[in-house]
Amino acid sequence: xxxxPCCEKNGLKKGPWTPEEDQKLMDYIQKHGHGSWxxxxxxxxxxxxxxxxxxRWTNYLxxxxxxxxxxxxxxxxxxxxxxxxGNKWSAIAARLPGRTDxxxxxxxxxxxxxxxxxxxxxxxTHSPRLDLLDLSSLLSSPLYNQSHNLNVSRxxxxxxxxxxxxxxxxxxxxxxxxxxxxxLQNLQENNQLCNSPVQTQFPSFTSNSLQNPxxxxxxxxxxxxxxxxxxxxxxQFPSNETSFSVWQDNVDLPCNLTxxxxxxxxxxxxxADQSLANPLSEYSNPQSTNQNFIFAPVLSTPxxxxxxxxxxxxxxxxxxxxxxxxxNCSNMLKFELPYIFDVNEFM
DNA sequence: AAGTCTATCAACCGCTATTAC
DNA sequence: AGTAATAGCGGTTGATAGACT
Numbered sequence: 001x002x003x004x005p006c007c008e009k010n011g012l013k014k015g016p017w018t019p020e021e022d023q024k025l026m027d028y029i030q031k032h033g034h035g036s037w038x039x040x041x042x043x044x045x046x047x048x049x050x051x052x053x054x055x056r057w058t059n060y061l062x063x064x065x066x067x068x069x070x071x072x073x074x075x076x077x078x079x080x081x082x083x084x085x086g087n088k089w090s091a092i093a094a095r096l097p098g099r100t101d102x103x104x105x106x107x108x109x110x111x112x113x114x115x116x117x118x119x120x121x122x123x124x125t126h127s128p129r130l131d132l133l134d135l136s137s138l139l140s141s142p143l144y145n146q147s148h149n150l151n152v153s154r155x156x157x158x159x160x161x162x163x164x165x166x167x168x169x170x171x172x173x174x175x176x177x178x179x180x181x182x183x184l185q186n187l188q189e190n191n192q193l194c195n196s197p198v199q200t201q202f203p204s205f206t207s208n209s210l211q212n213p214x215x216x217x218x219x220x221x222x223x224x225x226x227x228x229x230x231x232x233x234x235x236q237f238p239s240n241e242t243s244f245s246v247w248q249d250n251v252d253l254p255c256n257l258t259x260x261x262x263x264x265x266x267x268x269x270x271x272a273d274q275s276l277a278n279p280l281s282e283y284s285n286p287q288s289t290n291q292n293f294i295f296a297p298v299l300s301t302p303x304x305x306x307x308x309x310x311x312x313x314x315x316x317x318x319x320x321x322x323x324x325x326x327x328n329c330s331n332m333l334k335f336e337l338p339y340i341f342d343v344n345e346f347m
Numbered sequence: 348a349a350g351t352c353t354a355t356c357a358a359c360c361g362c363t364a365t366t367a368c
Numbered sequence: 369a370g371t372a373a374t375a376g377c378g379g380t381t382g383a384t385a386g387a388c389t
Contacts, residue, residue, distance in 0.1 A: 015383090050375090055357085101378080355383105356383095360379085364376075367372085
């Protein structure tokens with residue numbers, strides 16, 4: 001393994017390709033195929049490394065590459081695929097004919113990611129951002145003052161919306177008797193708070209609503225069962241421990257997995273847990289990754305009244321401004337995976 | 348008109364996965 | 369089975385064009 005020797009500094013040219021170089025590369029590949037990328041530059045008369053040639057060919061010169069602005073259908077597909085695959089750009093590109101992984105990656109980083117952030121959506125988890133919540137007002141509330149043995153997630157009723165890291169931070173801070181509210185206020189000030197669409201788009205819900213968020217949808221279950229058992233009700237929660245061990249250790253699937261699901265609309269769920277939102281992510285704990293479970297909530301549900309097909313053009317008008325795309329984007333996030341996405345392909 | 352800022356995207360870097368021996 | 373070569377991937381950088389002051 002290790003680095004490819006072709007990347008060594010051996011006088012090979014770097015930087016932008018000239019039309020002459022492009023022509024040489026295209027001519028050679030059309031005649032001989034690319035064969036071994038390592039030997040190609042020498043055979044083609046190019047002062048480039050094989051890696052550079054491969055990149056130029058796959059990202060720019062390949063005849064089947066579609067150039068130009070991404071359509072709404074493509075953008076919709078990217079968002080949907082990214083919610084399942086994470087930053088697996090090549091896997092996403094494989095499902096968008098004519099688009100390269102590099103192009104999709106660039107488009108994501110320069111357009112879609114920014115738009116999601118503006119909407120208060122975490123582009124990594126595709127869930128609302130905790131940093132839009134007001135921590136200091138939370139801490140000054142009477143509920144907090146009643147008990148220091150606070151189960152923060154229960155208190156908030158917002159566990160499904162939370163970033164585990166921030167939950168952990170909040171737990172640590174709240175469990176500290178010397179808690180400095182100023183510290184939290186500073187934390188909050190650094191969190192770019194804004195008027196969030198989250199409140200209306202993703203209303204918080206109680207454990208009761210989570211217990212059976214959609215009639216007819218079975219509750220979740222552990223990794224050995226297709227669905228987990230019903231959630232504990234309020235009185236069943238351990239009184240003097242937080243539920244954050246689920247996030248911290250994450251050795252087994254949380255028993256209350258429905259906490260990780262956000263109903264994104266009246267017919268689909270969304271995972272708030274990064275490891276669930278991005279099941280193929282290398283960061284997800286393999287032990288906690290039950291493939292059957294992970295995709296079940298993300299996929300179409302029986303209660304779905306009107307699936308939105310990937311290629312549907314009726315969903316969005318052909319607007320072109322960023323604001324219009326923002327608006328359309330919020331709809332995209334309420335997606336339901338169309339049947340043409342066979343999730344087994346991603347496994 | 349000139350300078351500065353911002354957005355875009357082609358290309359590179361460094362790493363892992365796969366293949367060949 | 370072990371090692372080296374190669375292919376491929378994802379993150380990042382830097383050049384450049386266009387917008388803005």
